Amino acid sequence: MTSTDLITDPTLLSVLAAAAESRRQCLEMLSFIEQNGASAYESHDLNTQQKKLASRLAILRGLNRKAVMSVRATKQETSEARQEIDSLHLTLQNLSYEQRHLMGEIRACEEYDHKYLSLPMIPTQDFLVAHPEFSEAGEHELTIARIRDEYDARRALEEQRVGLVRRKLELERETLGKKEELARLDAEIERWISGQSRVLEVFGKREEEVKRKKAEAESVVHEG
Numbered sequence: 001m002t003s004t005d006l007i008t009d010p011t012l013l014s015v016l017a018a019a020a021e022s023r024r025q026c027l028e029m030l031s032f033i034e035q036n037g038a039s040a041y042e043s044h045d046l047n048t049q050q051k052k053l054a055s056r057l058a059i060l061r062g063l064n065r066k067a068v069m070s071v072r073a074t075k076q077e078t079s080e081a082r083q084e085i086d087s088l089h090l091t092l093q094n095l096s097y098e099q100r101h102l103m104g105e106i107r108a109c110e111e112y113d114h115k116y117l118s119l120p121m122i123p124t125q126d127f128l129v130a131h132p133e134f135s136e137a138g139e140h141e142l143t144i145a146r147i148r149d150e151y152d153a154r155r156a157l158e159e160q161r162v163g164l165v166r167r168k169l170e171l172e173r174e175t176l177g178k179k180e181e182l183a184r185l186d187a188e189i190e191r192w193i194s195g196q197s198r199v200l201e202v203f204g205k206r207e208e209e210v211k212r213k214k215a216e217a218e219s220v221v222h223e224g
Contacts, residue, residue, distance in 0.1 A: 015067045018060040121150045
């Protein structure tokens, strides 16, 4: 296989063909000159061959120029194609890196110890009995519904707890108020009892005074 067998571009093939034809004609002219000597330069045939050769060389130069321009265009296209390939290769590398990153994230999510797995939710069967509308739901939708149900139940319990705490505080305030009122009543009773004792003491002294005066009067009567 020769080098020309590797060339398939029509422009280059036309250049090679024109060059081969020009070379053949040059060889014929040289052979004609060698055979006829100095008289060959005066031959009409040689003059005709020179004109044909000049014409072929002009064609060859034109084809060569066209081939050079074609090669330049091909180089430019090759350079642009190489840049595009490099860009695509870089994009592919970035996509591959992003794919590995996303796969890692997916594995991390799949292996993550989700808190909902440890939530003390009601069993699935009990939930479906209470909510039959989710009997045909998928695992993901069913899990979300169970979590929402647990959230609603806990929120209701929290509201009840807050209400009970509020009621407890109200009862504590009422109890404290009643204790303070009882303390005031105890103080009033103590003062009343203390006042009654003084009154009884006064009445006792007066009664003793009356008895004493009565006894003195009776003594005076007996003496008289």
